[in-house]
Amino acid sequence: MSHSSALTISNISKHYQDGGRQIEVLRDLSLSVAAGESLSVTGPSGSGKSTLLNLLAGLLELDNGDITLQLKDATFSYRAASERARTALRRQHIGYVFQFFNLVPTLTVLENVRLPARLNRRPELEAQAEALLRDFGLSDRFHDFPEALSGGEQQRVAVARAVLLKPPLLLADEPTGNLDAENSAQVSDLLFASCRDQNITLVLATHSNEVAGMADTQLHLDARSSSRSAP
Ligand SMILES: Nc1ncnc2c1ncn2[C@@H]1O[C@H](COP(=O)(O)OP(=O)(O)OP(=O)(O)O)[C@@H](O)[C@H]1O
Ligand SMILES: [Mg+2]
Numbered sequence: 001m002s003h004s005s006a007l008t009i010s011n012i013s014k015h016y017q018d019g020g021r022q023i024e025v026l027r028d029l030s031l032s033v034a035a036g037e038s039l040s041v042t043g044p045s046g047s048g049k050s051t052l053l054n055l056l057a058g059l060l061e062l063d064n065g066d067i068t069l070q071l072k073d074a075t076f077s078y079r080a081a082s083e084r085a086r087t088a089l090r091r092q093h094i095g096y097v098f099q100f101f102n103l104v105p106t107l108t109v110l111e112n113v114r115l116p117a118r119l120n121r122r123p124e125l126e127a128q129a130e131a132l133l134r135d136f137g138l139s140d141r142f143h144d145f146p147e148a149l150s151g152g153e154q155q156r157v158a159v160a161r162a163v164l165l166k167p168p169l170l171l172a173d174e175p176t177g178n179l180d181a182e183n184s185a186q187v188s189d190l191l192f193a194s195c196r197d198q199n200i201t202l203v204l205a206t207h208s209n210e211v212a213g214m215a216d217t218q219l220h221l222d223a224r225s226s227s228r229s230a231p
Pocket of ligand 2: 049050051173
């Protein structure tokens with residue numbers, strides 16, 4: 001097994017422009033995460049957790065520095081990539097779990113989990129959707145629609161959907177932010193265990209110290225470092 005980093009963040013910065021104001025969110029951040037390991041991101045509201053995850057998802061462009069993600073047979077450099085290439089990366093190689101589950105309401109539980117296999121034309125993975133749902137304790141919910149499920153159940157479906165393709169990178173933005181303590185523990189256990197077992201690198205933003213503490217490495221972002229007025 002290789003011990004080289006799966007994910008490398010090198011001297012990245014990100015600011016937003018808000019009218020005449022320049023809002024610096026991330027400044028000169030560097031770190032790396034090995035394949036199958038986990039990183040938690042904590043920090044006060046507005047400190048840049050979602051910004052970091054959106055950069056890792058390829059949804060935002062870097063101001064400076066680079067992010068590289070090790071794929072099976074290539075290293076993907078975010079800085080060098082077009083928006084189109086980043087979209088393809090996101091669809092094929094990144095799983096995402098959100099605070100509010102984001103299941104497709106018109107699809108059943110099973111159809112939701114199979115969706116990444118459909119979109120990526122990987123029919124051989126469709127059968128695994130059922131196995132994952134069984135493992136996650138949802139064997140009797142295959143044909144229900146998301147609205148019939150509790151929050152904890154919906155989030156287990158979302159985790160199954162995010163790991164189906166065994167992506168090299170899984171991003172989770174406050175995945176337990178809308179769950180009670182019992183469901184939070186259950187979902188975070190599933191998320192960390194699934195990623196570790198399948199060698200998926202996990203980056204997870206959370207307000208929960210308990211969930212953050214489950215990660216191999218913890219990053220704490222401080223309150224927004226600075227903001228200054230443009231001339
Ligand atoms: N599109 C945008 N335009 C301008 N400012 C933005 C934009 N998106 C985010 N910001 C600002 O950047 C800062 C970081 O936001 P971000 O959403 O990354 O924080 P967060 O740590 O995820 O917070 P929370 O814990 O509330 O989710 C905040 O001050 C926010 O207002
Ligand atoms: Mg956020």
